[in-house]
Amino acid sequence: MKKTSNRLHSLFAALAALILAAALAVPVFAVEGGFADLYYRMNDSAGVLTEDEDNELEDALEELSVRQSFDVTIATVESLESVDYDSMEAYADDLYDFCQFGYGSDMDGVLLLVSVGDRKWHISTCGYGITAFTDAGIQYLGEQMTPFMADGDYAGAFRTFVQWSDTYIDAARAGHPYDVNNLPREPLSLMYLFLALGIGLVLAWVVVHVMKSQLRSVAFQENAASYVREGSMNLTNSRELFLYRDVHRTERPKESSSSDSGGSSTHTSSSGTTHGGGGGSF
Secondary structure (H helix, E strand, O other): OOOOHHHHHHHHHHHHHHHHHOOOOOOOOOOOOOEOOOOOOEEEOOOOOOHHHHHHHHHHHHHHHHHHOOEEEEEEEOOOHHHOOOOHHHHHHHHHHHOOOOEOOOOEEEEEEEEOOOOEEEEEEEOOHHHHOOHHHHHHHHHHHHHHHHOOOHHHHHHHHHHHHHHHHHHHHOOOOOOOOOOOOOOOOHHHHHHHHHHHHHHHHHHHHHHHHOOOOOOOOOOHHHHOOOOOOOOOOOOOOOOOOOOOOOOOOOOOOHHHHOOOOEEEOOOOOEEEEEEEEO
């Protein structure tokens, strides 16, 4: 059973103080082939979850992390000011490193940090997490979570993060990480399917009705000349027209921008560890 919320908040606050006091010069040691130590993966320092929601998410994160051999963690803070930081990226990276999150020697994993007071979120990736969570993939994931957070439903946002993280890891290991040209497609609702079918049938009926109203009954004739009105065609001018030409075009290579290239941008945290990630507001 997880410790009480107040005890966890105190522990998390003490952790933030230790990060500052030690100047983040704490070496990271991961047990070969596993996780570094026993720790909570759901760290709700801001107290936005009920006890039942906290326990539910802790269990979900534990099951996912162990099954995938990939650390998936979530942390909330009241504000960046409360932890004496001014950057979501810096705090997320430092928290990941100090807590020794990650699986194996490469510290494979992902951390979602939410600052409730600042209404900001940031995802920090490490090891294989940099491959599985590309820049474009992180922004897409943010779009799935932020509506919940904007409504104050943090449990819903975190459940979404857990579910999509599982999918992202599977996609990356299948050789197709979610990226610029390979983002998930939303399933088409049956309502839209029936609506499109109904509109199509109505338009078809209107077109057929209009065409039918323009028809005139005529008697069948054996040759086409019978349908030509006498004197209706007078040739008054003739000229030659150039109809065809062969043109060979070579497409100019398009200049690709960094936003179109896909992949993950990386940086180095204060402890010297390579991280990827991205974030936004809600």
